[in-house]
Each structure stands twice: as structure tokens, then as C-alpha cells.
Amino acid sequence: MIGLSTVADVRAAEDVLLARTPEGALMQRAATGLATVCLRLLGRAHGTRVTALVGGGNNGGDALFAGAHLAARGARVTAVLLDPGRAHPAGLAALRRAGGRVTGPGDPDGLDRADLVLDGIAGIGGRGGLRPEAARLAERAATGPGIPVAVDVPSGVDADTGAVEGTAFPAVHTVTFGAVKPGLVVGEGRGYAGTVHLVDIGLGPHLARPRAYQLTDDDVAAHLEPPGDGDDKYSRGVVGIVAGSATYPGAAVLCTGAALRTRAGLVRYAGTAADGVRASWPEAIVTDARPGDAGRVQAWVVGPGTGTDDDARSVLAEVLATDLPVVVDADALTMAAREPDLVRRRSAPTVLTPHDREFARFGAEVGADRIGSARRLAADLGAVVLLKGNATVVADPDGTAFVNATGTTDLATAGTGDVLSGILGALLATGTPPAETAAAAAHLHGRAGQAAGESGPLIAGDLVRRLSPTVGRVRGLGLRDSGA
Numbered sequence: 001m002i003g004l005s006t007v008a009d010v011r012a013a014e015d016v017l018l019a020r021t022p023e024g025a026l027m028q029r030a031a032t033g034l035a036t037v038c039l040r041l042l043g044r045a046h047g048t049r050v051t052a053l054v055g056g057g058n059n060g061g062d063a064l065f066a067g068a069h070l071a072a073r074g075a076r077v078t079a080v081l082l083d084p085g086r087a088h089p090a091g092l093a094a095l096r097r098a099g100g101r102v103t104g105p106g107d108p109d110g111l112d113r114a115d116l117v118l119d120g121i122a123g124i125g126g127r128g129g130l131r132p133e134a135a136r137l138a139e140r141a142a143t144g145p146g147i148p149v150a151v152d153v154p155s156g157v158d159a160d161t162g163a164v165e166g167t168a169f170p171a172v173h174t175v176t177f178g179a180v181k182p183g184l185v186v187g188e189g190r191g192y193a194g195t196v197h198l199v200d201i202g203l204g205p206h207l208a209r210p211r212a213y214q215l216t217d218d219d220v221a222a223h224l225e226p227p228g229d230g231d232d233k234y235s236r237g238v239v240g241i242v243a244g245s246a247t248y249p250g251a252a253v254l255c256t257g258a259a260l261r262t263r264a265g266l267v268r269y270a271g272t273a274a275d276g277v278r279a280s281w282p283e284a285i286v287t288d289a290r291p292g293d294a295g296r297v298q299a300w301v302v303g304p305g306t307g308t309d310d311d312a313r314s315v316l317a318e319v320l321a322t323d324l325p326v327v328v329d330a331d332a333l334t335m336a337a338r339e340p341d342l343v344r345r346r347s348a349p350t351v352l353t354p355h356d357r358e359f360a361r362f363g364a365e366v367g368a369d370r371i372g373s374a375r376r377l378a379a380d381l382g383a384v385v386l387l388k389g390n391a392t393v394v395a396d397p398d399g400t401a402f403v404n405a406t407g408t409t410d411l412a413t414a415g416t417g418d419v420l421s422g423i424l425g426a427l428l429a430t431g432t433p434p435a436e437t438a439a440a441a442a443h444l445h446g447r448a449g450q451a452a453g454e455s456g457p458l459i460a461g462d463l464v465r466r467l468s469p470t471v472g473r474v475r476g477l478g479l480r481d482s483g484a
């Protein structure tokens, strides 16, 4: 798991480490790591042009020292000082010694010819939207030819939440120090950070235990283990699906197919789209009876395409009254938002899977702080909240959060949510902790989306078709990552 550390946690760890290391050592580690990534991106230093946008704090100091490293290797480096009176003095001296040029914000011509632009305007000390002069430079960098590289955090992005007010530096790469900050991987910030490179500056042992994580293939492989010698179709969890309707069988077919393809133990379907499901998936045990008459299951998925009429409401209430884990999706979210106590009074795990509009039905818009919003709803309902998006967020009622790293915009097509709830139900039926399981489902869903999107636009059925090879691939990657 990759821990996501808040600014407060990074500052606290830095304080401990600063007291134990010679003055300037941490900044040297950061700047050396930054220069190394820049060299890799440029391919060579000699003859290249690098422009560094330099603010008045330590973020600017990192950019100046990295610029000095690159200048010493033959790059033509220009530092554009936004606040000349406050530029990091030692960094400035180092850049000048290495032959770098120094100029002011009124002379940013270097941006139009740069091979690489370093954004050292503001890092974790940044506050609010970029001020006009900085915004102008960030916008000019975006249209210039140079590879935009953010130092620690793209300036204008809130490192904790990913919120962007107005303009931010549009990085293609972000070189971040000590720990990945949540704002680089979630919300609007994710789009401004591009590829995140983590430079170890020795903070690790001093960082508080993170409250947010990204899962890796290795973590997810542990949720996808193949059956053992002693397993049979019942032993690894049976999932029950309540989805679709006679008029709209699609959601039922997609959700049931996804559950089968994720973990082909046993999938039961109970609902009014029984004929459609039978025709598509002879492997499923299908009934048009109520969930209670469908046979034993270890987890339920309820809601995709069920509608919200009285019958649907009574089926939802029946499922939520069980002591089994339940995934509440789509139409079931609309009904649960009207009667949140149906969720609050449960003692077994519940996972809600809203997109932004479904989330708002519970009483508050998502807003710019997606992790914070998901945490608040999770705590309010005592349920895991999987908030869908470009980077899907999962929040446990205890505050632990996960941010998905595998999302792809190819998933923005109808029915892909039904596939996600099928995957999630299948994994939840194994009895693993619900928040991490929900994060594993989002990860696998994203990997299937990436695979299906390789050959052109995907539709939700393609995701189902790609699930088996994707499970196989993630298992293989997990084995490789763990060195087995």
C-alpha cells in the first residue's frame, strides 16, 4: 500500500528530521532527487534549456538547487524569480555559481524556448488559487514547449485535498518529497500532477501512520487468490444479485456477469430480470422470487436498474435487514437516501457506491474535498462509502480512506457502474474487510477498463469480457511484485 500523508504529517516528520540532520541536508536530498528525474526526462543535460519558476519559499529553494545541478551538467538554466527579495539565498548563490541566469517575472521569454519548466512557485506552503503573476506564468508554461515538472506539488493545488481555486500549474510530472500527498492523486489535483515520482528524503520512520492509501496490484492480488485444493463452489463465498427489471435486464446481466467473472464460485440472481440473466449466464442460479427465497448467500448487491417503486423499496428493506454484507448501488442509493436509517441501523457491513449526483441525495454536495466528503458520509451512516470518479475514493466509517490509482476516462460510459458493483459483491462475499475490499474492486475495475480501452472505445460488456484475463494478470503482477 502507498500511504498518502497530509501536509501536517509531512511537516511534523520534517521537524524531527531537520533537528537531526545538518542544515540544508534535506533540501539537498530533495533537489538531487528532483534533478535526477529531470535528467531522466530530458535524456541529457548538455545543451538543453531549463526554466525554473521560483517562489519565495523553500519550494523555490528546491528548484534553484536542482537548477544548479542541471547547470553544472551543461544545461542552460534560467531562474524566473517571482519575489526576488525572498528567493532562497543559498539556492540562488548555488545557481549563479553553476552558471545559471537569473531574471524576474517580467522577463519570462525563456518559457517559450524551454525543454523543461520547473514549477517551484509554491509547494506544501501554498495557499488558495495562484496569485495573478504566478497564474500568468503557469498558463504560459502550459502553452510552451517545455516538459512541465512540478516541484513537490503543482502550485495552486491544495496538497491535502486536491482542490484547485482558479489557475494551477499543469504538470505532466510531479516530483514529490518524503511522501505522496493526497492532493496529487485525487480530485482536480490528480489532473494537474500527472505522473508522480516519489523522492525518499528519509522522512519514512518519522511519518505518522497515514489515514489514506493507494492499493497496488500486489495488495489487490491478495483479494484474488485462486481456489485451493479444499475449496468447492460454496466455500469461497456466494454472492446474491438483485438488479435490473423485466423491461431493463441490462444492469442485471452486466452485474451478474461481472460477479461470475471475478470469482466464479457461485452467483445467485433474484429479481424480475430473471429471463434475461438466464439467457446470458447459464452458470448463475437464477430465480424471480424474493431475495429471501433465493438460497443462502454471503453478500448481496442491490440496486442497479431495479427502479424505486414500492416493490423495489420492500426488496431493499429485506436485503438490508439481513446480517450479511450489502452493496447498495444505483436505484438502491436513491431509496437509501430517503430512508438513511435503513443503513444506519445495520450491524453488518454496508458499502454505498454513489457517483456525485447520487452522493448529493444524502444531503450535501461532494465539493472539492472528495476524501473529506466521503469520510463524513461514511461516519454519518456507519457505512463504507465508495465515491466514484476519475479517482474513486473509498472511506471507512473509522476515517481510513483509499484513493484508486487505476481509473481511466474510458470508463465514462453507461453500465460500467453495474460491472463495478458485481465485482465488489463477489469480493465482499469472501468476508474480507469491506473498505479495503471496495478499494480492491475499484482497482480491478480500473485495470479491466485499461485493458478493454487498449483496442478502442469500450462498452460495459467489454469490461466483463476482460475481467478473467485481468484477474489473471493482477494475480501475476502481485506474485512478481512480492518477489515470488
Ligand SMILES: NC(=O)C1=CN([C@@H]2O[C@H](COP(=O)(O)OP(=O)(O)OC[C@H]3O[C@@H](n4cnc5c(N)ncnc54)[C@H](OP(=O)(O)O)[C@@H]3O)[C@@H](O)[C@H]2O)[C@@H](O)CC1
Binding pocket: 014, 018, 026, 027, 028, 030, 031, 055, 056, 057, 058, 059, 060, 062, 083, 121, 122, 123, 124, 125, 126, 127, 128, 129, 130, 131, 134, 151, 152, 153, 156, 177, 201
Ligand atoms: N522543510 C524542509 O526542510 C523541506 C522542505 N522542502 C520544500 O519546501 C516546501 C515547503 O516550503 P515552505 O514552507 O517554505 O513553503 P512553499 O511551499 O515554498 O510556499 C510558500 C511560498 O509560496 C508562496 N505562495 C503561497 N501561496 C501562493 C499563491 N496562492 N500564489 C502564489 N504564491 C503563493 C508564498 O508567498 P507569500 O505568501 O509568502 O508571499 C511563499 O513564497 C515543500 O513543498 C518542499 O518543496 C524540501 O526541500 C524538503 C525539505
Ligand SMILES: Nc1ncnc2c1ncn2[C@@H]1O[C@H](COP(=O)(O)OP(=O)(O)O)[C@@H](O)[C@H]1O
Binding pocket: 330, 355, 388, 389, 390, 391, 392, 407, 408, 409, 410, 411, 412, 413, 414, 415, 416, 417, 418, 419, 420, 445
Ligand atoms: N472520467 C472518468 N474517469 C475515470 N472513471 C470514470 C469516469 N467517469 C466515470 N468513471 C467510472 O465509471 C463508472 C460509472 O459508474 P456509474 O456512473 O454508476 O455508471 P452506470 O450507472 O451507468 O453503470 C464508475 O466506476 C466511475 O468511477
Ligand SMILES: [K+]
Binding pocket: 059, 119, 120, 121, 122, 123, 150, 151, 152, 153, 154, 155
Ligand atoms: K510547486
